[in-house]
Amino acid sequence: MSGSSRFCSNTQYIYKPLKAPNKNIYEVRLVELLPAACQEEPLRCRIRHESLSRHVSDATPEPGPETRFEALSYAWGNAALFDKIFLDDIYIDIGQNLSIAMRCLRLANRSRVLWIDAICINQIDTDEKNAQVTLMYMIYSQAKDVVIFLNEPIPLPKHWNVKRAFTIARRFAEIEEVHPQVVLRDDRVFEKLAAINRVKSIRFWVKGCKALRVFFDQPWFERMWVVQEAACARHATILCGKQDACWHDFMKGVSYGIRSGLFPPDRYRKVILPVYQETPRGKLSAALQMYYIGSRHSLHPHHINEPEEVQRFDASVGLFALLRRFHGSQATNPRDKIFALLGLASLHSMGQLREDLKKFKIQPDYRVDVKNLFCRLAEVILKDMGSLDLLSIPSSRKDWPSWVPDWSSTSRQIEALSYSTTPKHRCSGDSKAQPMVYGDVLVLKGKFIDNIAMVVDRDLPEIPVALKRVSRVVDSTYFDTICQLAYIGIQILEWETLEPFEYPSGESRLDVYKSLIDGARSQHESQWFGSSHNSKIRKKISERFQRLVRRYEKILGHGSLRNALLAVNFAADGVQVFDARILQSKTIARTSKGYLVYAPIETRVGDSVTILQGGKLPFVVHRDEENGPNRLRGDCYVPGIMNGELWRDEIYDDIRIA
Secondary structure, three states, X not given: OOXXXXXXXXXXXXXXXXXXXXXXXXXXXXXXXXXXXXXXXXXXXXXXXXXXXXXXXXXXXXXXXOOOOEEEEOOOOXXXXXXXXXXXXXXXXXXXXXXXXXHHHOOOOOOEEEEOHHHHOOOOOHHHHHHHXXXXXXXXXXXXXXXXXXXXXXXXXXXXXXXXXXXXXXXXXXXXXXXXXXXXXXXXXXXXXXXXXXOOOHHHHHHHHHHHHHHOOOHHHHEOHHHHHHHOOXXXXXXXXXXXXXXXXXXXXXXXXXXXXXXXXXXXXXXXXXXXXXXXXXXXXHHHHHHHHHHHHOOOXXXXXXXXXXXXXXXXXXXXXXXXXXXXXXXXXXXXXXHXXXXXXXXXXXXXXXXXXXXXXXXXXXXXXXXXXXXXXXXXXXXXXXXXXXXXXXXXXXXXXXXXXXXXXXXXXXXXXXXXOOOOOOXXXXXXXXXEEEOOEEEEEXXXXXXXXXXXXXXXXXXXXHHHHHHHOOOHHXXXXXXXHHHHHHHHHXXXXXXXXXXXXXXXXXXXXXXXXXXXXXXXXXXXXXXXXXXXXXXXXXXXXXXXXXXXXXXXXXXXXXXXXXXXXXXXXXXXXXXXHHHHOEEEEEEOOOOEEEEEOOOOOOOEEEEEOOOOOOEEXXXXXXXXXXXXXXXXXXXXXXXXXXXXXXXXXXXXXX
């Protein structure tokens, strides 16, 4: 669903108003898609009204044949592309993606009853939209089937093969039945595959995994509304071209493939830096979360023995956790980044979400100003949580208070920082936040630690010819990342020549640099990708780095570049995965007292490093004017102060952030 009315122009069609709710009975519209012997014939539909009950127990029998319907879940697509259909003999415009889906669903000899958001909801009636959004869970949970329609991309990307993707996922599920605890995360994965006799050949496995990666790059997986549509479905079917698969069985196989190492979302061949390749990280992560949420509430017989991730998904997941998990998902209307999650509260497993919605008093209202909605949500989350994890979410709106995340932003940089675990540091000790909000100003207790004195230059100089030879060994995907990390290392080492290096906490320079890189990466570890790596793979990456350094030491000689490469090696040794996109959002700075800071990219000389009461991480703030409110740049990582070394409960000031 979306807040836009451009996808279904119904100016010529007059909707009959829906009846007001009567106790627990609600009226909705359904679309009867009429049959056609030829697919080229125009699409013809009839609207009919049906009543649904909000409280339908899992023991309730299926609705009778006259009221059974399917619900369509799809990506709305390009707003500029239209097609025409007959709705009760009146021509209306619908989106091209919807038209393609309806042609695929149309039968030759009988009608098909569907619920389609763009047609069944009067998109230009705000009051009706507000009311119907609250019924989305009821509609998708009572549908006899939710059809997840994925339109085949044009042109077809390399490795596109839907049948192969479904087959490899099904094979993963078969392996799980025989070897539910098998873990194949090491360099002998091919031998183990052959040993368990469930994969025909290495070629079969490689081609299947490539097809699966490409399959998850489809637009449906990045849409916000599909989270509720897939999670609430009693049964869902993926339809793509001429292929179909059960959603739950498909995702169960994919989940096992990732847990076991059979399906590595990132590849290791020729990997020098442990950097993600261009895989649909956010889309695959969102798909897994939808599956985990839906599996917890479903009574499908195959859900009895669920993987460990599903078992861990409990009622403690609240609104903030869901917003963070699905921050990378997209919605045409920014309000839908919140409204699309509200229906999940009806699931039995989402007790914390129900409690949050009672306290936050959030109801779908498309008239509310987006800024006011996000500001009110940020305020209640800060006051309710007692911690400042919300302030770690990047804020991209310069015209909003800097402490209010723009949940509608889905840039690559924000996505890289949003799919992350909750910080495990405690720079303010065990203190609890006591936020106060006055208009757009957030007031917190805290203390200024130091001012930023230097910030690394992010513009790479001309790359030396000798260093370019690295690209013959290193995959070109990672070459720029290696150069950038090395150049950052060079500048840090040059800072040391300006004055004697004595780190305030007493650590050695190599320990500090290693801590900086490792800590920065652990600050933004993926929620689920990290589990697919083990010590053997990390050791191999580290050994390859060591060989690289020894080889190019002969070419480049001793000096800062060699030390920089060694420092980059620390990043690969014993730590999980580094996302190259983090380099686009973060920089390294040094304070007046000598602290090194892994800081937001917007950090400038003169900004201040601050510890705030209840904050697990320090923050960088900027003061626009003397004694005025501060502007939050974002969280940071500072070796030597991350575990409460500088925090004193009795010594703090009021820090205002606007």
